Amino acid sequence: xxxxxLSNLLTKIEESSGAFSIQALAxxxxxxxxxVESMLExxxxxxKIESSTNLTECGSCSAKGDCPFVLEMPRTYELVTDQDHLPxxxxxxxxxxxxxx
Numbered sequence: 001x002x003x004x005x006l007s008n009l010l011t012k013i014e015e016s017s018g019a020f021s022i023q024a025l026a027x028x029x030x031x032x033x034x035x036v037e038s039m040l041e042x043x044x045x046x047x048k049i050e051s052s053t054n055l056t057e058c059g060s061c062s063a064k065g066d067c068p069f070v071l072e073m074p075r076t077y078e079l080v081t082d083q084d085h086l087p088x089x090x091x092x093x094x095x096x097x098x099x100x101x
Contacts, residue, residue: 005029009039010048013079020077040077051077 003011008029013020022040026033043049052075 005031006039006042009036010043013043013049013077044077048080049077050080051075 009025012025012028022033022036025031026036029036031039040049040051044051
């Protein structure tokens with residue numbers, strides 16, 4: 001049975017042992033980096049992958065987002081595991097109440 005490139009991408013990410021390069025994935029799957037990014041966005045929407053963009057902070061001024069010394073770091077992706085989406089514990093007590101008469 002032939003698998004889709006979309007499925008192959010997710011499999012490659014699942015098999016990776018940490019960080020991965022969009023360029024390396026593109027080469028392995030014979031795709032453009034732009035196509036790999038588009039496919040990653042699909043898996044993000046499906047909840048299989050999470051993405052974040054980290055900003056470095058200047059620390060020497062209060063301009064925050066307008067500081068020319070703040071750099072946008074490369075976007076990172078990571079596989080979502082079942083532990084990432086564990087159900088929240090109930091907010092109410094689940095113990096049986098005892099009638100004291």
